[in-house]
Amino acid sequence: MQFHTRTMLTIVTEAGLENDLVELFEARRIRGWTIVEARGKGAHGEKHGNFDANHNIQIELIADAASAEALAETIQQRYGAHFALVQWLSEVRVLRAEKF
Amino acid sequence: MQFHTRTMLTIVTEAGLENDLVELFEARRIRGWTIVEARGKGAHGEKHGNFDANHNIQIELIADAASAEALAETIQQRYGAHFALVQWLSEVRVLRAEKF
Amino acid sequence: MQFHTRTMLTIVTEAGLENDLVELFEARRIRGWTIVEARGKGAHGEKHGNFDANHNIQIELIADAASAEALAETIQQRYGAHFALVQWLSEVRVLRAEKF
Amino acid sequence: MQIDPVVLFFLLGLAAGWAKSDLKLPSALYDTLSVFLLLAIGIKGGLELAKQPVLQILPQALLVLLMGFLIPLLIYPLLRWRLPQVDAASIAAHYGSVSVVTYAVGVAYLTRQGVSFESQTTLFLVLLEMPALIVGVVLARLGAARAAGEGDGTAVAGHGWGKLLHEVLLGKSMVLLLGGLAIGALAGPDGIKPLDRLYLDLFKPVLTLFLLEMGLVVAGKLGILRKQGFFLVGIGVGLPLALSWVGIGFGVLMGLSPGGVTMLGVLAASASYIAAPAAMRMAVPQANPALSLGAALGITFPFNLLVGIPLYHQFATAVTGG
Amino acid sequence: MQIDPVVLFFLLGLAAGWAKSDLKLPSALYDTLSVFLLLAIGIKGGLELAKQPVLQILPQALLVLLMGFLIPLLIYPLLRWRLPQVDAASIAAHYGSVSVVTYAVGVAYLTRQGVSFESQTTLFLVLLEMPALIVGVVLARLGAARAAGEGDGTAVAGHGWGKLLHEVLLGKSMVLLLGGLAIGALAGPDGIKPLDRLYLDLFKPVLTLFLLEMGLVVAGKLGILRKQGFFLVGIGVGLPLALSWVGIGFGVLMGLSPGGVTMLGVLAASASYIAAPAAMRMAVPQANPALSLGAALGITFPFNLLVGIPLYHQFATAVTGG
Amino acid sequence: MQIDPVVLFFLLGLAAGWAKSDLKLPSALYDTLSVFLLLAIGIKGGLELAKQPVLQILPQALLVLLMGFLIPLLIYPLLRWRLPQVDAASIAAHYGSVSVVTYAVGVAYLTRQGVSFESQTTLFLVLLEMPALIVGVVLARLGAARAAGEGDGTAVAGHGWGKLLHEVLLGKSMVLLLGGLAIGALAGPDGIKPLDRLYLDLFKPVLTLFLLEMGLVVAGKLGILRKQGFFLVGIGVGLPLALSWVGIGFGVLMGLSPGGVTMLGVLAASASYIAAPAAMRMAVPQANPALSLGAALGITFPFNLLVGIPLYHQFATAVTGG
Numbered sequence A, B, C: 001m002q003f004h005t006r007t008m009l010t011i012v013t014e015a016g017l018e019n020d021l022v023e024l025f026e027a028r029r030i031r032g033w034t035i036v037e038a039r040g041k042g043a044h045g046e047k048h049g050n051f052d053a054n055h056n057i058q059i060e061l062i063a064d065a066a067s068a069e070a071l072a073e074t075i076q077q078r079y080g081a082h083f084a085l086v087q088w089l090s091e092v093r094v095l096r097a098e099k100f
Numbered sequence D, E, F: 001m002q003i004d005p006v007v008l009f010f011l012l013g014l015a016a017g018w019a020k021s022d023l024k025l026p027s028a029l030y031d032t033l034s035v036f037l038l039l040a041i042g043i044k045g046g047l048e049l050a051k052q053p054v055l056q057i058l059p060q061a062l063l064v065l066l067m068g069f070l071i072p073l074l075i076y077p078l079l080r081w082r083l084p085q086v087d088a089a090s091i092a093a094h095y096g097s098v099s100v101v102t103y104a105v106g107v108a109y110l111t112r113q114g115v116s117f118e119s120q121t122t123l124f125l126v127l128l129e130m131p132a133l134i135v136g137v138v139l140a141r142l143g144a145a146r147a148a149g150e151g152d153g154t155a156v157a158g159h160g161w162g163k164l165l166h167e168v169l170l171g172k173s174m175v176l177l178l179g180g181l182a183i184g185a186l187a188g189p190d191g192i193k194p195l196d197r198l199y200l201d202l203f204k205p206v207l208t209l210f211l212l213e214m215g216l217v218v219a220g221k222l223g224i225l226r227k228q229g230f231f232l233v234g235i236g237v238g239l240p241l242a243l244s245w246v247g248i249g250f251g252v253l254m255g256l257s258p259g260g261v262t263m264l265g266v267l268a269a270s271a272s273y274i275a276a277p278a279a280m281r282m283a284v285p286q287a288n289p290a291l292s293l294g295a296a297l298g299i300t301f302p303f304n305l306l307v308g309i310p311l312y313h314q315f316a317t318a319v320t321g322g
């Protein structure tokens, strides 16, 4: 089998944005993503995760480099100013490149 | 101290496969891995995680490049056809190379 | 927008060390990190996560390469001998480099 | 006829889920409630069993086991008419096995109606959980082996037999039901009395929370109905209606009271949505889980709650002349 | 006057959190308890509503709605004196809406004192949850639009109106309170009776666990008090004191009993820390959530529990001469 | 003699875990149950304390504290015979401290037998939690310092003293036990009465769920037994047997009733598996946690439940001639 290079976008943000982000992914025809519950600290203070509106999610999403970058920029513009948000890109190698 | 390059295999799949995968790791003499609960969406639909048989796990496993690639291929062949499954490889740098 | 290269340090260790590590981060003026609950297996046996003192956390922390490496070394020296601990570094690209 | 409040909680969950409310119950609560329900049902059964000579129940138990093996064999050919082998086998396993919550709602219904029924129905519930799963796996694998020309299909396509049996026998529901049975039988009414405040008094109220959650879960399955609508509705309503008569028939054969016959009808008509999906996923991964779970949980479960249970009671009353 | 034990649990949580104990309740427990409290309050209200002719409550209900729209409009100009528009609007929404747990502690207080009150106060609680949120969002957006020179502020800065209304109307607390109301009204006392062991008998004990958790949460908010101390304390104590009189005034206007007037005072004085923060975060993301939540949860909630509720009762007694 | 049903739940969990069933309780349930048990025990103790003049209990309390400091000092030299210093110190701390659940099962046992005992045993439980932890840490550090030639061992090898004391004093179990004590004492029987439905009536039933979980956890520890079998079994059975006599001796010295002497025997024989592992992990990270937890939880806990408690009762009866 062969491995193909793709880009992974990881988004850490407030849990309340999940529905919005999923809508955005679907509008961009992103075909898959993975979500885990997270907490953390950043410029917007601590997110303990012990109280309703106060926890983070971490979303991982593999796509081609151009889509991932464009998506990160849109998210930054739309939510970066007022929401707790950190994003990063990394290189990954996948099997079945046609899935992403 | 010195950092050494190793390969990290990340596996996102149905929680029900955990025992099988762990058996496989042990058969391959993999010496460690990390598991987090996850949900997500992919070709096999949404995995909400709110109902028993319907959530994902994400496994991270650091090994040498050859073992990681071979493992990914075996998993792909054994489970790829019928189970929700996405895998990716990435480069990481570790201390204490002898652990992996 | 432009992406900037930074280093991500990922730490998998016993949950009981969280407070200590956070103190260390703050002493080093690290500006943010993300924590997820984890379980796993390694040289210190299995960490099931079903019983109080027996689960892991995974911390991700983006910083410049030098800080990340120095932090990893300190943590290795301070906790590596007696605690379940695995760390790895990887390259990521971020927007808003001034945050890290 | 007034609707039972436990069913109202189900409808609330269904409505909230359907309207995309952000109401969500933590999955730890769902797990906790199901542990509680299984233990409570098992204990209740054990208490009753302790009262009866085992030999007297044995013939009934054997008949129930027979029914458990028979039902999937009856359904399978019907389903094959439209479905691939693996899916037919998987659905046969789901409908041959039983739903513990449907059973609990049936109990609540009869209790509310003041209708008594034989205490060994809990034992029947336990006995019915497994046989259909075994039949379903055999049917699927025979098919898969034939299709693959005796290839390595089995090895690749799922767990081996030993593992599978282990999984089914030691699945959460079997362990808790049987464990509860044993505890109830060993401890007896006096031993269990201090536990009544939880396992007896809170049974029905806790069922309301569980049904609220089930409503939310079922609402999440409505998507697949839109796609596979007609066919799934056909299966999901047709099968329980037909199977209820199989249960009623066996109940009459065993000489049960009208209440007991009703409960056997409910058990036969109910479809497993916990043990069966887990077992089938590992045993027959080629089968589409959305199909079987969509029918069992998306259609049959609410159908039985809202329409089926009272209906089977009427059937049973008519047949037994009770 | 002896302190109610439910308040002691709050103080225990506060002390443990303040001393940085490692005591932590699982978030699933918090979620479960709040589902339980909301359902139980709703059901209790529904049972009482079923007893009364709807037309008789209608005028009261309209007055309560009016109060819900009025309070944020009264507070907003005061807050604007020191705060940016978005923050003033957000805080106005928090204090216009209500706190279910404060309501529950109020009920416990009056029950302990042997003071009766009108059963429709549960309905008032439900009615007061939403209007202030709507007013708050309008105020914030008007401001933001003006500031942005009619720019694309709305699109970027938060959810559209449709989505927002959906979120508020179908938020967890609305769904469970209204759902509970409906179930209580439909099932009636006879239907609910088998559920009393959970929803009635365990209400107060469960409240203790919830308040333990709230103490821990409030302790976590003490950090912001150190920074924004004086101002927040001013808001957090001044607003409930002032607003309690608005509620008492409306209560007298409606002709409620002294107990009912007290409860309306408590509702008006309480500030939402569940529904409002969630709604405001999405509707007015520019507002600083630490400010509004710090005041509502960090100051007003404990103030009401420890000092406010007995005080409002004295106010109400004095005013009604009861 | 019939086995108590709470113990049957433990055996069910043990069997399920041993057979590798997929039964798993959510960790949030475990956390919730332990919060509940600790609070309930504390409250019960507080209610009883409120009845008694403090000065009368003081001498007993001091004797109990003495016992808490003494036990680890007695065990340590024995363990040093085979173990490195850090492990000997850590095990001494585990066995010097106490197990709240073993205490609760002891209470259930005596209650079932109709044997009464002094209410201050809850206070003894609280007092015994900590002293052994302090002694254990001192022993370990003295050893480590000597070994390292007064090196920087302490700094590297664990938390400083201040932090450590904070951790032990404000650990979850101390806070909840003491908090419960205070609430019970402050609120008194009248204040607590509305909470009885939870904290009193549901105590024993909830204990069953907790023991089910403990059975699963203990089953997970069987692996280490296979490796360190003989030695661990020796410690895990020998220590509680020996220590029960220390407790019984102190009980007789204090002039307790046969029931009270039994409970002091149970406390002395029980080993901490919550507070001690957490404290020792941070204070003495060089110690192997599998060893101490394997003995305390894998052997001593089930031994006390199944064999020890009735045995200590017999010892106590024989000694007191009661």
Ligand SMILES: Nc1ncnc2c1ncn2[C@@H]1O[C@H](COP(=O)(O)O)[C@@H](O)[C@H]1O
Binding pocket: A012, A013, A038, A039, A040, A041, A042, A043, A044, A045, A046, A047, A056, A083, A084, A085, A086, C031, C032, C033, C034, C035, C060, C061, C062, C063, C099, C100
């Ligand atoms: N340097 C960092 N490395 C990893 N995660 C971070 C970092 N900074 C912030 N985060 C995460 O991103 C969330 C939002 O960050 P912020 O917008 O800075 O508050 C935080 O709550 C953390 O979970």
Ligand SMILES: Nc1ncnc2c1ncn2[C@@H]1O[C@H](COP(=O)(O)O)[C@@H](O)[C@H]1O
Binding pocket: A031, A032, A033, A034, A035, A060, A061, A062, A063, A099, A100, B012, B013, B038, B039, B040, B041, B042, B043, B044, B045, B046, B047, B056, B083, B084, B085, B086
């Ligand atoms: N492009 C993707 N990026 C990240 N995670 C993915 C992606 N596609 C699928 N996943 C995850 O992998 C699981 C299985 O994918 P699938 O087999 O496509 O259903 C999904 O439930 C997601 O959690």
Ligand SMILES: Nc1ncnc2c1ncn2[C@@H]1O[C@H](COP(=O)(O)O)[C@@H](O)[C@H]1O
Binding pocket: B031, B032, B033, B034, B035, B060, B061, B062, B063, B099, B100, C012, C013, C038, C039, C040, C041, C042, C043, C044, C045, C046, C047, C056, C083, C084, C085, C086
């Ligand atoms: N090779 C590995 N790859 C990924 N995670 C690992 C690996 N080895 C250990 N871990 C994680 O790190 C924790 C501590 O490792 P150890 O100190 O080897 O016991 C384990 O419990 C695992 O969660």
Ligand code: NA
Binding pocket: D094, D095, D096, D097, D098, D099, D243, D267, D268, D269, D270, D271, D272
């Ligand atoms: Na069936």
Ligand code: NA
Binding pocket: E094, E095, E096, E097, E098, E099, E243, E267, E268, E269, E270, E271, E272
């Ligand atoms: Na208000």
Ligand code: NA
Binding pocket: F094, F095, F096, F097, F098, F099, F243, F267, F268, F269, F270, F271, F272
């Ligand atoms: Na002890």
